Amino acid sequence: MRVARQSFLVMALVSSMVTLACGKKTPPVARPMPPPAPATTPAEATRPPAPPEPVAAPTMVPPEPFPEDAITSASLDELNRNSPLKPVFFDLDSDALSAEAQKALDENAALLQRYRGWAVTLEGHCDERGTAEYNLALGERRAVAARAYLVSLGIPADRLRTVSYGKEFPFDPGHDDAAWARNRRAHFVVTAR
Amino acid sequence: MTKPTFLAGAFAIGVLAAWPRAQQLPATPQQPTEVVTTITSEAGAAPRLAVPDFIALTNDAETVAIAKQIGQVLWDDLAFEKEFAFIPRDTYGSIPRATSFADVPFNRWRELNADGLIVGTVKKTGATITVEMRLYVVRTGVASFGREYSSASARLVAHTISDEIHKSQRALNGVARTRLTFDSDRDGERMVGTVENRGVREIYTADYDGANQRRITIGKTLNIAPRWSPDGRSIAYTSYRRGGAHIFISNIFDGTLDEVTEGSASGENWLPAWSPDGTRIAFTSTREGNPEIFIANRDGSNVRRLTIHPGIDITPTWSPSGTQIAFTSDRSGTPQIYIIGVDGLGLVKKTSESYCDRPTWSPAPYNEIAYASRSGPGFDIRILDIAAGQTRTLTFGEGTNESPAFAPNGRHLVFTSTRAGKVQVFTIGRDGKNVRQITRAGTNLKPDWSR
Numbered sequence: 001m002r003v004a005r006q007s008f009l010v011m012a013l014v015s016s017m018v019t020l021a022c023g024k025k026t027p028p029v030a031r032p033m034p035p036p037a038p039a040t041t042p043a044e045a046t047r048p049p050a051p052p053e054p055v056a057a058p059t060m061v062p063p064e065p066f067p068e069d070a071i072t073s074a075s076l077d078e079l080n081r082n083s084p085l086k087p088v089f090f091d092l093d094s095d096a097l098s099a100e101a102q103k104a105l106d107e108n109a110a111l112l113q114r115y116r117g118w119a120v121t122l123e124g125h126c127d128e129r130g131t132a133e134y135n136l137a138l139g140e141r142r143a144v145a146a147r148a149y150l151v152s153l154g155i156p157a158d159r160l161r162t163v164s165y166g167k168e169f170p171f172d173p174g175h176d177d178a179a180w181a182r183n184r185r186a187h188f189v190v191t192a193r
Numbered sequence: 194m195t196k197p198t199f200l201a202g203a204f205a206i207g208v209l210a211a212w213p214r215a216q217q218l219p220a221t222p223q224q225p226t227e228v229v230t231t232i233t234s235e236a237g238a239a240p241r242l243a244v245p246d247f248i249a250l251t252n253d254a255e256t257v258a259i260a261k262q263i264g265q266v267l268w269d270d271l272a273f274e275k276e277f278a279f280i281p282r283d284t285y286g287s288i289p290r291a292t293s294f295a296d297v298p299f300n301r302w303r304e305l306n307a308d309g310l311i312v313g314t315v316k317k318t319g320a321t322i323t324v325e326m327r328l329y330v331v332r333t334g335v336a337s338f339g340r341e342y343s344s345a346s347a348r349l350v351a352h353t354i355s356d357e358i359h360k361s362q363r364a365l366n367g368v369a370r371t372r373l374t375f376d377s378d379r380d381g382e383r384m385v386g387t388v389e390n391r392g393v394r395e396i397y398t399a400d401y402d403g404a405n406q407r408r409i410t411i412g413k414t415l416n417i418a419p420r421w422s423p424d425g426r427s428i429a430y431t432s433y434r435r436g437g438a439h440i441f442i443s444n445i446f447d448g449t450l451d452e453v454t455e456g457s458a459s460g461e462n463w464l465p466a467w468s469p470d471g472t473r474i475a476f477t478s479t480r481e482g483n484p485e486i487f488i489a490n491r492d493g494s495n496v497r498r499l500t501i502h503p504g505i506d507i508t509p510t511w512s513p514s515g516t517q518i519a520f521t522s523d524r525s526g527t528p529q530i531y532i533i534g535v536d537g538l539g540l541v542k543k544t545s546e547s548y549c550d551r552p553t554w555s556p557a558p559y560n561e562i563a564y565a566s567r568s569g570p571g572f573d574i575r576i577l578d579i580a581a582g583q584t585r586t587l588t589f590g591e592g593t594n595e596s597p598a599f600a601p602n603g604r605h606l607v608f609t610s611t612r613a614g615k616v617q618v619f620t621i622g623r624d625g626k627n628v629r630q631i632t633r634a635g636t637n638l639k640p641d642w643s644r
Contacts, residue, residue, distance in 0.1 A: 093527075093548075131550035131565050131572065131595055132639055133418070134521055134528050136431075136438070136463045137477065137484040137505040163437050164461060168415055169391050 071115070076190055084111055085120065085188035088146050089181060093130065095141035097149055105146060108188060109153040119192040122146050124164040125171070127180035132167060139164030146186035161191070230337035231362055232309035232330055234278075240308040240362075243280040243331075244268045247313035247324065248291055259322060260315040263351045267311065269402060270355030270369040274604065275627075276362075280307050294327060299334040307331045313354070324350045328358060338362070348404060366602045371401045372643045373607055374419040374428055375618050377408075379635030385413055394638070396430055396443070401600070401620070401642070403631040409445055416441075418464050421643040422471050429453070429465035429474060440465045440476050442491070453493040454478065466509045466518075475499070475509035475518055486520050488535065499537055510554045510562070519543070519552040519562050530564055530577070543577060544584075551596050555603045556644075559623070563587075563597040563606055574608050576623070587625040598641045599623075607631070607640040 071084060086104040088097070097105070112118060124139030143162035151157050171187075172179035232240040246264040249256040271277055284305060291297045291312060302310050313326040327339040338361050342350045352369035359367035378392040396419045399406040410416040412434045419430040422442075432441045438461040440453035453474055454462040460479035467474060471491065478487045486499040486509050500506040504524035511518055512532075517539075519532045530544040530552045548567035555561040560579045565572040568586075571593025577584045588594040592611030599606055600620075605627075607620050618631040618640045631637075 129570070130548075131528075133464055133508040133596070134505070134523075134548075134550040136461075137507045140461060140479060140484060141505065161437075162461075163433070165415065165433075168394065168417065 076193070080189050083188060083190070085190070087188065088142075088186040090142055090184040090186075092127070092180070092184065093138070095138065095145045097145055101146075102149065105149050106153070109150050109155055112150065112155050112159070115193060117193040118190050119159050119161070121161045121163055121189045121191050123169075123187040123189060124162065125169060125183055125185050125187060126167045127183040128167050128170065128175070129180060130167065135166035136164050139166045142184075142186045230330055230335070232328065232337060234308045239276065239278040241280055241306055242271065242277040242309045242311065243285065243302055243305065243307040244271065244282070244311045245285050245288075245290070247315050247326075248293065250293075250314050250316045253317075256315055256317045259317065259347045260313075262347050263313065263315065263324065263354075266348050266351035267354055270352055270367065271358065273369070273402070273627075274359055274363075274365060274367055275622075276359060276365060277309070280305050294325075297329065297334070299329070299331055302331045309337075311354075311358075320345050322347055322350060324354075326354050328362070348400070352400075368401050368600045368602055368605065368642075371601055372421070372425070373399045373401060373403075373618065373620075373631060373640055374409075374421055374643070375399075375607075375609075375632070375637050375640035376417040376419060376430075377632065377635050377637045379632075379637070380408070381635070382413065396428060397637075398428070398445070399631060403629070406632070409443055418639040420465055420467055420641045422467050423469060423644045424471055425643045429467060431463045431465070437461050438463050440474065440493075451492065453489060453491070455493065464508050466511055468511050469513055469515045475511065477507040477509065486518065486533075488518075499533060499535070501537075508551050510552050512554050513557050519554055521550045521552065530562060532579075543579070546575075548572075549575075553598045553606075555599045555623075556601055557603070559603040561603075561623075563599060565595040565597065565608075571611070574606065574621070585625075587621060587623075596639050600642045601644045605642075607642050609638055609640065 071079065085108045088101040088104050090101070112120065122143040124141065124143030126135035126139050130138060140162065143164055147160045147162050150160055170183045172182040234240045244264055244267055247260040249260040268279065268282065272279060288301045289298055293314065294312060297310070297312055308331060310329045310331050311326065312329065313324055316323045321343050322345065323341065323343045325341045327336040329335065330337050338358065340357065342353060344350050349370070355369040356367040359365040375397055376394045377397050378394050380395065382393045384391045384393055393413055394415050394417050395408050395412060396410040396416050397406055397408050409428065412432055415433040417431050419428045421428055426446050427442050427444045429440060429442045431438050437457065439455065440462045442451040442453060444451065453465065458480065462476055462478045465474045465476045473488055473490055475486060475488050477484050481498065483503055484505045484507050485501070486506050487496055488499055489496040499518065502522065502524045504522055506520055506522045508521040509518045515535070517532050517534055519530055521528050522531050525542065528548050528550050529542060529546070530549050531540060531542050533540045543562065546566050549564050552562045552564045555563065562577045562579060564575060564577070566575045568590060571590065572595050573590060574587040574594045574597045575584050576587060588610070594608055594610045597606045597608040604623055605620055606623060607618060609616050610619050613630060616636045616638055617633065618637045620629045620631060621627065
């Protein structure tokens with residue numbers, strides 16, 4: 001725990017420098033990769049605690065409504081039930097990321113940059129209008145599309161597992177446009193932190 | 194499943210004794226070991242059968258109930274293939290009930306215009322039911338076919354009689370002893386340890402007529418898309434019990450489980466399909482990054498990639514000869530049905546419709562592929578005659594209809610439909626007639642029919 005906290009502080013410092021260097025947020029296509037996360041080596045563990053100031057760096061807080069206390073104190077189940085990671089929605093028969101989807105992923109990426117211990121599963125889901133069989137692959141495509149975008153933002157690929165549930169787990173049991181739109185998604189589940 | 198014991202073993206012994214001789218001496222035809230007369234009607238018309246309740250040889254309520262049940266199940270089994278016409282059961286009341294094979298009133302059955310009459314006796318000894326059955330030519334009062342069966346299951350006896358009558362009288366492989374499998378959420382169980390409140394799906398089996406529905410997995414997760422092995426002893430399916438999707442085989446009579454795909458390096462693996470000889474399994478895997486069709490041995494060894502395309506390739510099905518595989522690919526922009534040789538050569542696109550999936554190759558003698566085709570808001574079942582290059586439609590927008598699979602004699606299909614509300618499993622004739630609802634509880638999906 002102590003080690004994780006220290007490395008978090010170091011990371012926060014590094015990230016804030018990167019953020020400052022980059023200036024204002026730009027579309028994330030060719031954003032420079034942040035330096036690799038420092039490994040939690042025994043050498044680090046022997047360092048004195050880092051000064052507390054950088055935590056307060058206001059430029060680091062991502063624009064999302066969840067107070068940090070709620071995120072850090074919640075159990076994994078609680079965290080996921082009221083997830084700070086936004087689902088990404090898709091058009092019918094499509095795995096293309098819309099501008100809106102990219103915005104949601106940008107916000108998720110900021111959170112994942114901030115909570116570097118989080119391992120996340122990206123679930124691909126489809127609405128009931130495709131076949132059960134083909135939807136397994138379409139759901140995979142959606143999860144993979146979201147993952148590739150996050151990786152392009154510098155989130156390490158090994159923190160992002162994908163799984164497709166096809167149309168087996170609809171979020172909305174309805175049979176109308178609104179329900180279908182809710183069910184065509186890449187859904188984020190935090191599996192470790 | 195306990196197979197009925199045939200007390201009349203003369204037929205089998207005769208065949209075995211004849212075997213070496215038949216190879217040496219092609220000259221003289223063998224004496225037939227069993228004389229079977231075929232029940233006939235007027236030229237062109239289906240023979241008319243009467244199937245009264247079987248005769249209980251003891252008067253206890255249990256035996257009487259079994260005798261009645263066998264008659265009814267046998268009627269349903271025979272009617273399913275539509276090879277015979279039937280004298281309606283409600284007209285039998287005027288005819289005196291036989292108490293043994295000795296007092297069958299053939300003249301009265303003749304008045305009802307029956308060509309054939311099935312008479313059976315039932316005796317119960319402990320848990321064993323012993324049934325003697327004869328199929329009579331009503332005109333002559335001579336038995337054209339007769340056997341004795343013993344089994345613990347009255348339904349299995351009736352199914353066996355039906356299959357043997359179809360075989361001996363019509364040279365047809367009946368499906369009365371075949372079974373269905375599908376995935377269902379009927380038990381309402383929820384995933385454990387997950388963040389969303391999600392219902393699990395488990396694998397179930399049922400007799401071809403929907404009786405004896407049983408659950409065979411306890412994964413507490415998604416267990417979906419089951420497929421019968423050709424010998425009917427195992428079911429391959431897609432399971433998420435390891436987190437991602439993997440191929441498992443339940444050996445349902447041994448109670449053991451085999452894993453065909455293992456480890457995170459193997460990607461996601463879906464929709465196993467058995468080769469006709471049961472030695473290999475085709476499936477879809479993302480192990481090389483993109484959904485492609487692979488073939489592996491039953492034990493997961495010797496994995497070989499069959500398709501090479503950045504599009505989605507999924508839902509394989511084997512040709513009856515085991516030399517080709519039909520599958521779904523969206524390489525043209527929308528999901529369509531393709532055929533490829535198991536050597537990876539000879540790729541041919543077979544459909545150009547809005548959206549096609551779940552191809553299922555029919556057994557011989559039909560050379561057809563059934564699939565689900567988008568037809569407006571939902572899907573309908575269509576059948577492609579491969580040689581003629583023509584398609585025909587089996588369902589016409591009664592709800593959405595998906596996931597067809599053929600019965601082993603190619604004359605029926607099992608599929609799912611929302612025509613009765615939630616998604617349920619139905620069977621249908623290959624002519625689109627005789628729709629029968631198999632499941633009613635929960636939602637039931639992705640069915641398959643045993644060989």
